[in-house]
Amino acid sequence: MQAGDRLVLGTLRRGGAWPAVLTVTAVAGAAAELAVPYVIGRTLDVLVAGGAGGARWLSLCAGAVAAVLLCESLGVWARGASCAQAAAGLRLGVLRHVLGTGHPATRRFPAGELVTRAGLNTEETGRAPETLTSALALLVPTAGALVALTLIDPLLTLTLGLGVVAILFVLRAFLRATTSISGGYQEVQGEIAARLVAALDGARTIAAAGTAGQETRRVLAPLDRLRAHGMELWRANASAAVRAGLVVPLLEVAVLAAGGLMLAAGRITVGELYAAARYAVLGAALSTALGHVGGLARARAAAARVAEVLSLTPAAHGERALPPGDGTVEFRGVAANGLSVGDLTLPGGSVTAVVGRSGAGKSLLAALAGRLADPERGTVLLDGVALPELSRAELRRAVGYAFERPVLVGDTIAEAVGGGAPPGAVAEAAEAACAAAFVERLPQGYATPLREAPMSGGERQRLGLARAFAQGERVLVLDDATSSLDTVTERQVAHALTADPRGRTRLIAAHRPATAARADQVVWLDGGRVRAVGPHDVLWREPSYRAVFQDAHQQDPAPPLPDAVSGRAR
Incomplete structure (x- = not known):
């Protein structure tokens, strides 16, 4: 495992108890979302059959929806708190490390680079608990949907499973590409910051020499490369969204087609067909992880840059005290x-x-x-x-x-x-x-x-x-x-x-x-x-x-x- 990835995992610890709260709310919310199609399907069957207990099933529907809303609200709060605490802890650690390392740190990295890595890059890395937990939480409804479809009919599980594998391949390729492009984007950001800090340090000289325009062009010269990296990120995101977008409707149509044939053959009920359709949507929700995967890619790229600073070895000190002496x-x-x-x-x-x-x-x-x-x-x-x-x-x-x-x-x-x-x-x-x-x-x-x-x-x-x-x-x-x-x-x-x-x-x-x-x-x-x-x-x-x-x-x-x-x- 690379140092940047270890640092990303370390943010879960720096986030305190909030990543745990975020995980609980994400899993509980996913479980509640899984329960919604089931209770709605059962409610539909009871109402169609005209049997007793309809009011009870309607109450269960309302309870499941309320649980989803509650978990989502708590999740929003936990995401903000965990990111803020993780970024603050990491930023403090980087600052102490740089000050403890001293001159070797400033000799290795320009001042603007250090500011960017200790500020912007630690903030990006601090978002890892949110993106990592949210991305993993999407596996819960996908796994639950596969299990639920298995209980309805294994053929439906096979249909959904093939689509999920295709989505995972898209996400994997997107993570790799976006991590690399984000690293280049953040590198150019650091270069611009370093040039700007150097220009501000010599502001009086620049003003006296009348070279403000020249210095402005020098500071902003990397903007073309920054734009190129930004366009690459946009294209990678658009390409992955299109591919995932094509898989999702095809997957839903395939599950509905298979379920319709089973309904016609009497193998499943109307309520089970509705539940199968909903589970197909939940299973394909993994495609919505593009945003979380993109955030994770940026966090990984930023963590790699922060890890370079933390890899500098600070001077080790002993524990001895000075004996009486004259300062020789x-x-x-x-x-x-x-x-x-x-x-x-x-x-x-x-x-x-x-x-x-x-x-x-x-x-x-x-x-x-x-x-x-x-x-x-x-x-x-x-x-x-x-x-x-x-x-x-x-x-x-x-x-x-x-x-x-x-x-x-x-x-x-x-x-x-x-x-x-x-x-x-x-x-x-x-x-x-x-x-x-x-x-x-x-x-x-x-x-x-x-x-x-x-x-x-x-x-x-x-x-x-x-x-x-x-x-x-x-x-x-x-x-x-x-x-x-x-x-x-x-x-x-x-x-x-x-x-x-x-x-x-x-x-x-x-x-x-x-x-x-x-x-x-x-x-x-x-x-x-x-x-x-x-x-x-x-x-x-x-x-x-x-x-x-x-x-x-x-x-x-x-x-x-x-x-x-x-x-x-x-």
């Missing part, structure tokens, strides 16, 4: 994605600047230091413990990250910075990141909701820095986290980093010589490897090292500051 980070024979680090130590409480041209691997080295990425070879240790052995909570408590474009999570400024930390720690972190001044100018200060706090790129970046200060207990990793700050603010933040009173180990992706000059050591990356490790003033004698900053248009050959060479707490 060790790379032992580490290599990952074209970056060869080898053996490298970040002494506890020190400041390490990572420099190199664009694409040299600065962000990857920063990600390895706090296990946002795992090495392909070698081990990264924190205070003597391999990072994979630490529990998730212990690792994230020990390492604080700040990024170039931070995403602020939480309802208020305080939550975005501290994530539950005491107010004093939040204010202290904001002060260190030079964010306190603009936060205090907000209407409610740190209690201001994020949605009511318009911020510039620099202000947002300062809050990201404050979050790292507030949450990282042993190690701070700044991956291009001061790029949006003005020169004065960046120097203030750099001073706070290099003079951290808590003595945390700091790893900084540096783009300016002044930042590297304040570090205890500089890791110089060149061509996917560590070219040299040493003080900035020593490396500055190398023309190739100076060229790294000159290429970035940051020619600031400031010598190391005597009072800020060491970042250790004093």
Whole structure:
């Protein structure tokens, strides 16, 4: 069984008790529908014969019809509830899996693809309980009709059985074709979403360049393929409907013809002929499963796309806690994605600047230091413990990250910075990141909701820095986290980093010589490897090292500051 089909079956569990309610109502409703022809036939025979008991049989007819209506009403309610609950459970599971997987998920799938798979495709998959249960429920009246016709006359059963086999072949071919076409349709939907998200991400650049028309054509370019898949779906549905539509009247005529001959021969009664005609209709009702089978096909195709996301392996975490230590980070024979680090130590409480041209691997080295990425070879240790052995909570408590474009999570400024930390720690972190001044100018200060706090790129970046200060207990990793700050603010933040009173180990992706000059050591990356490790003033004698900053248009050959060479707490 494929992963997508297993996921479809799993939606029955995610739907809670509602799929069971849906099954009961579907089976009970089908049983009631099977009873209707029988009681009507018996009522007709009693009334034609003029015997007693007609009123009782009429009451049974009314009761059977009422049962059908009641089951249908409950079924509508159960279908909506089961689909909503199954989709919500699956969507939550996908979201947790993507967040737990982290960077590998966003590297494998564009943002728009992930949104489509976690949203639209999980909703389609969540409809599986309804379509699967409804399709299977149609087997009940078909099976019941075959049994009932057998009790009337086996020849009628044979006639209906041949027609049912023909209908099943039509449904099987329709399921296969529609699953394949739906997969292509949903793939193009994801492609359009990915292009749209990328365009929205660069909306300011597009507006400044005046390329809105060009970008619109690029985003909508796959529409022709989407239309082609939609037409294929329509043709497949129309073809299957025509074939099933031809079988049904032929089947009913065949059963009526056989029943009429039997009535003429005296083998069955008028009431039995009526019941046989009705059972032929119920048995052929399997042809109405086209809609349910189409829904099941879309659910299978969507589930296959969701299963691809769930197949990504999230990083496994151990259960160890960190021993007492000063935040020493060790790379032992580490290599990952074209970056060869080898053996490298970040002494506890020190400041390490990572420099190199664009694409040299600065962000990857920063990600390895706090296990946002795992090495392909070698081990990264924190205070003597391999990072994979630490529990998730212990690792994230020990390492604080700040990024170039931070995403602020939480309802208020305080939550975005501290994530539950005491107010004093939040204010202290904001002060260190030079964010306190603009936060205090907000209407409610740190209690201001994020949605009511318009911020510039620099202000947002300062809050990201404050979050790292507030949450990282042993190690701070700044991956291009001061790029949006003005020169004065960046120097203030750099001073706070290099003079951290808590003595945390700091790893900084540096783009300016002044930042590297304040570090205890500089890791110089060149061509996917560590070219040299040493003080900035020593490396500055190398023309190739100076060229790294000159290429970035940051020619600031400031010598190391005597009072800020060491970042250790004093």
